Amino acid sequence: MIEELVKKAGEIRKQTFEMVMKAGKGHLGGSFSCTEILVALYYGKILRFDSSNPRWEERDRFILSKAHGSNTLYVILADLGFYLASELSSFLDDGSLLSGHTDNRIPGVEIVGGSLGHGLGVASGIALGAKLSGKDYLTFALIGDGESQEGSIWEAAMFASHHGLNNLIAVTDRNNLGSEDYTENTARLEPLADKWRAFGWDVTSIDGHSFDEIFGAFKDVRTRQSSRPLMVIARTIKGKGISFLENTPQSHHTLPTGQYIDRAREDLK
């Protein structure tokens, strides 16, 4: 299965790249750093969902808190049949279903996203609601590391551990970069894992591009005995897959031009 997922991640990146290049705008860097995580969640039988019934009551809730990672998510949701693949060709066009950041009109998307620091709190509310209603679905939240400079993330962190939300699983896409600079140059996050532990979470750190390690982190999410929420810190590379964008601040929303477009396609082959 791993081989298939590696191949799938490659295809998703290619489609994402072409979708973004057609639109002339997008967030390749932050979308490519979380591609393997999203592919593992959606194709690796981690998330429980029904693409023919996106509002299925028993589905797991996936909250893309770093909603600029939507570019990859849109391609995945189309590929899984949440909506027609033809929607991708209208990405960012007038009247398109698919905006730069997510909104819950889009089948498969749970919340209006885009403003950083909100998703973990909303996910905590959903996880609490599930417990209050006796539901066994899980709530997943993918947050950015730049986003983790928002104070509201840490309000949510305290809340989730205080209320024992062990049905909440968060992933930090630790690509080390915000929009303009490295997080450690702007408002230092390290020691990030220690911070989450100190806030009362179970924490595991993985290579966010290794399917083996991703599955290792998620293998027992439905059966784990801990009373704490789980944070998976995924070490990733912003712009992963396009050599000249990797680990660069400009990968956040700068798109290749001229000869670099062909170089990017070559890299993504």
Next chain:
Amino acid sequence: MKVYTDTRDATFEELYSIALQNPDVVVLSADTGARIFKEFQRNIPKQFLNVGVSEQNAMSVAAGLALTGKKVFVFGISNFVTLRCYEQIKNDICCMDLPVTVLGMGTGYVYSIDGPTHHITQDISIMRALPGMTIWSPSDYTMVGALVHMAYKSPGPKYIRIDKGPFTPIYDPGKLDFSDGLATVKSGKDLTIVATAIMVTQALKVVEELAIHGVDAGIVDFYRLKPANNRFFLEAVSHSKRIVTLEEHTIAGGLGSIVCEIMADQGTTIPVKRIGIPDNYRLEVGSRAWVQSLDGLDVYGITKTILDWIE
């Protein structure tokens, strides 16, 4: 409904009665208290959470709970459950049209001695800029309790701005329907004072003063600020020679602005005088009545402003 003499009791005793019957109700407090919260904790503990001093997270959690089918009430001091977490209210609650009611305690200069951080004098302006938000500004104890029931029954986001009073009771304790959005409290042939919240009580005293000076003033209680009931409002003031708007709130975007907007949009031309808080912060410390007087919102100041205007 029982007769209340305290807005906090009216709010939360009624909310407790609703929550007892409806397990889908969840109340979040941003570390702000009410006597009956002990009963919530004792009898329906899953339906009440003090989330601590974290208003931003309170709104996001409220949105998450609402997404799972809960009807959520978030309680805190008005300044902190509006301005502090405005973006959470906008993005997490309003953009998804979720059934969350924000209960803001202590509007205007209620917390006069606590300084400008606790004065909330722009909540109407900012909250009405949120599409889909219903804003109630109750003017007596009965209305506060009734609006909690209306908030539970109605969809979408709501904000109830709760004054501590003391209010002069205006409405019959049996009245539960405040769907009109405004009410004529008193008719007057010379001018109409359009007031909201505690300023309706103030207006009752002002009309007595004006009467001494031979001015017959009416009062309209404008208690639902959004969506405004334009038709009822225009009917209520149609025979007025002049309109005075009265609010313990900045005149930038508050009740006075709402009234002027309605009349401008309808092509109604009645002279209007807006009385409210000028464009300033109050660092002065003192009783609410004293701080109000600095802005001309005491009975003497209001009366003088009106008399000066009509002369």
